[in-house]
Amino acid sequence: MKALVALTLAATALTLCAPASAQFAKPEDAIKYRQSALFVMGQHFGRIGAMANGRAPFDAKVAQDNADIVAEMAKLPWAGFGAGTDKGAQTKALPDIWTEQAKFKDHATKLEAESVKLAAAAKTGNLDNLKTAFGATAASCKACHDSFRAK
Template identity: 60%
Template sequence: MKRTHLLALILATLGSTAAHAQFAKPEDALKYRKGSFFVMSQHFGRIGAMAQGKVPFNAAAAQENAEAVAMLAKLPWAAFGDGTDMVPETKAKAAIWEQPAKFKEAAEKLVKESENLRVAAKTGNLDAVKKAFSATAGTCKACHDQFRDK
């Protein structure tokens, strides 16, 4: 089994149980969400490098990475619970807890755009991947602008 598929399987298994459970400490939730975002960004960055022409387009690699992004996009949201805004290492803005419906909407948009990216990557068409990558990246940026300190 390829390393990324194994990692995705492990994260999906952990995500389906750990993310829905309460975290023992707010610091644990912060580590979980940072880890989820980090791994997602690594896979997303690989697609971005292809979409931006920095590396040659590889349809199989784009699909594999898009599958991981779509799965990982579902994970971090459960780790924004009460008290996690007070952990010193967080870059999360208070707006997350002050505007939970708006934050949830942003999270759902990322999940939707990540799924669109997965579908586009399945076609093997670079133009479709570029378009979906751009839409997904825009969703990331909009959320960061509104809900994440620099």
């Protein structure tokens, strides 16, 4: 529970810093920012996945808390994909992100929308609703990874 509170506070801090994050001093700062946002989002998404896939007992409150964090975190990483951030630190981001920006933005928008639906499904307290929304959100993650992330 303490870890959840700490991660929630970290997510809140990142959210409040988002407008300032649009300008990074160095490309590696942007890379670290986006990787950190995606890592935190992935951790919370994984907790929901464990419940949706039966690897952890379903807890409606925990699912809702994690889904809310995923929905907020899904807004953040995109500022870290600006011009010149394709180099500067180790990254799995493919160059296509910068050459196919419209397609990349479509994937980002889809993830944001699906994560909002995930949070709404979690609020119902119904595991079947959560499973359905989790599957759609996971598919949006996979689609972007398939197109824009190195293996």
